[in-house]
Amino acid sequence: MKKTLLFLGMLSSVAYAQDCSKIFISEYVEGWSNNKALEIYNPTSSPVDLSQYFVARYSNGSSSATNANAVQLSGTIAPHDVFVAVLDKRDPNGTGQEAPIWDSLQVRGDGFFSPVYNTSNAFYWNGNDAVLLAKGTLTSTPTASITTATGFAIIDVFGKIGENPANATGSTANNDGAWSTTFPYSTGQGVLVTMDHSMIRKASVKKGVTANPSFFNPLGEWDTIPAVTYVYDQNGNPISGANGPILFGNWFSLGKHDCDCNPLSVGENKMDEVAVYPNPTTDGIVYVKNTQEVKEITVLNALGQNVNRFANNASPVMSVRLGNDKGVYLIRITQNNGTVLTKRVVLK
Incomplete structure (x- = not known):
């Protein structure tokens, strides 16, 4: 499909977007x-x-x-x-x-x-x-x-x-x-x-x-x-x-996008939002911060299969191991009140 095509005209008009204002x-x-x-x-x-x-x-x-x-x-x-x-x-x-x-x-x-x-x-x-x-x-x-x-x-x-x-x-x-x-x-x-x-x-x-x-x-x-x-x-x-x-x-990530433009849930404080880092990771280990209200964490691979499950032992920071294969993983975080947060991480 690598064809050489004739192009006419020059790109000349530029629009300037504000944060979270345009697709x-x-x-x-x-x-x-x-x-x-x-x-x-x-x-x-x-x-x-x-x-x-x-x-x-x-x-x-x-x-x-x-x-x-x-x-x-x-x-x-x-x-x-x-x-x-x-x-x-x-x-x-x-x-x-x-x-x-x-x-x-x-x-x-x-x-x-x-x-x-x-x-x-x-x-x-x-x-x-x-x-x-x-x-x-x-x-x-x-x-x-x-x-x-x-x-x-x-x-x-x-x-x-x-x-x-x-x-x-x-x-x-x-x-x-x-x-x-x-x-x-x-x-x-x-x-x-x-x-x-x-x-x-x-x-x-x-x-x-x-x-x-x-x-x-x-x-x-x-x-x-x-x-x-x-x-x-x-x-x-x-x-x-x-x-x-x-x-x-490996298109498990298509259909949903995590973005800081997304609105917060009612009663959620951005400063206290559960954070996952580093992302991407190279050694298969990520840390989940602000987990005081977290009950358990489940890791799923790109096929939607359960890879690991971790119960919280009252720790504000949890160490979570992903699978062995490079690619996208979903970290499903269940809070004590039943709320479920999903975070996407990449293992390189």
Whole structure:
């Protein structure tokens, strides 16, 4: 799907967002084959009509995009909720470039877009493509610049427009690179994390990026998890099928976003809110602080399976061990009054 396309026009209009005042991208999925998705979060107290917005893709370092590289969205995001937009490849008989998305991703989709590449290739990104969320209504001319959209304004940018990051060998020749964990993030050094990964916006981020960045540090505002994980048996060994180890789409985090914009429950004091740290963790240990009112803590893996359970022994800080596999875990915190809090953590 790495095609060189003609782009016309220049990106010229920038909008400036206040904290928690506009929608933004809360998760980016660049999975194997056609498994591509964006989760869009609404930090406001009012529903948002997505028909006023569009997504555009800047392919292989292009600095411009046309309507053929964009798609108008549809649907509504409820207050403090998310909308999961997925590449529309749902034909189970599709092969090659028409291969279907995995069932585990399809069930998490709220809307499906760009079914025909030659009509709109907006959702066909690879790890080296920048993605734009913008407000505006696209015109009907395929070759027109997206900046001609009525009411055009930048809402969020993932990646760096005009930059084609290298692969692990430092080459951009095959357009198979991705942004990585080592400065300047585009030379293939470090771990390539925008390819075959999901990127989850940190809870501390309260608004989108409304101007093309000088550098795109993928871990600056994002946590990262692999796109797939192995399915394990009760002894922790990968389960194999006729074609080798069985893989599971690691999209358990889609459909809900933890953000500091989310309202607090009635009677909850932010200063006394239960905190989980460090997140992400590298050794599988996290600490849960302010647990005076916590009865027990349960750890679930990306498959929703119970990994560990810890009863509170009147300690204000609890040490919690995750599982052995890298990826997303949910920490389910049950308080003495029956209230249940859920925190998402990442093991790298």
